[in-house]
Amino acid sequence: MSKDIALNKIYQMDCFNFLEQLDNDIADLAVIDPPYNMRKANWDTFKSENDFFNFTYAWIDELIPKIKENGSLYIFNTPYNSAFILQYLVSQGLHFRNWITWDKRDGMGGAKRRFSNGQETVLFFTKNKKHVFNYNDVRVPYESQERIEHAKKKGILKNGRRWFPNQKGRLCGEVWHITSERHKSKVNGKVQKLQHLTPKPIEMIERIIKASSNKEDIVLDCFAGIGTTAVVAQKLNRNFLCCDIEKDYVKIARNKLSEARKNGHKRA
């Protein structure tokens, strides 16, 4: 892998230095939640849109060789930025799988000349078509419980065959209704200060890791923030390779990991 980078630790490093030190074809899955150029923190502020996309395409170039040939890549961003990132990934020969719309259940107020923002995008790409996809592990509850209760007993006649609902729920679609951490934090409607500006919900990362990796696989996240990917990977018995440039976030991430280990998630 690298003589200086070990599995299952969080490094305080710039993503370019980190990726440079990894062997090629090391990761089964990359879960990447990079800057969005929203200008809410220094690490998310670029001189221009051009600078932002140059930075984005540069880390993508470094990242792609680190993903195994049958590996998968998920990239978070705004819908606008994702439109450009999608084109870039296609131009680099990756295979488009899904444009996942994350409905954050958290309307941002104030838009008077357009509709309010309430979604982010997760692009799902693979390097070839032999990737892992554990669709049975990420089933979600059926919408209409009444219809399903009825179907459980006698099935529903569809094209001459009886269909019975799957006990684990329906196949997961590409619109994900998952409440943002910001919205969850609200007390009497007021947003509370979080440990990170934009932490991703655990359940969202869990869905990605369960669907696109197996136990003992290696999950890479080079914008790890307060360690959501690492914590989930550890819980699900995957290995992780993680870094973030901000010292304070890395400290929180390390504490979370050791807390989780104390509470029974095993990785050393």
Ligand SMILES: C[S@@+](CC[C@H](N)C(=O)[O-])C[C@H]1O[C@@H](n2cnc3c(N)ncnc32)[C@H](O)[C@@H]1O
């Ligand atoms: C959107 S946040 C990731 C949040 C993370 N998914 C979580 O749940 O905590 C992006 C992260 O990228 C980090 N970052 C920005 N520029 C970086 C760089 N050049 N190298 C490594 N990390 C960087 C920031 O410190 C920030 O924590």
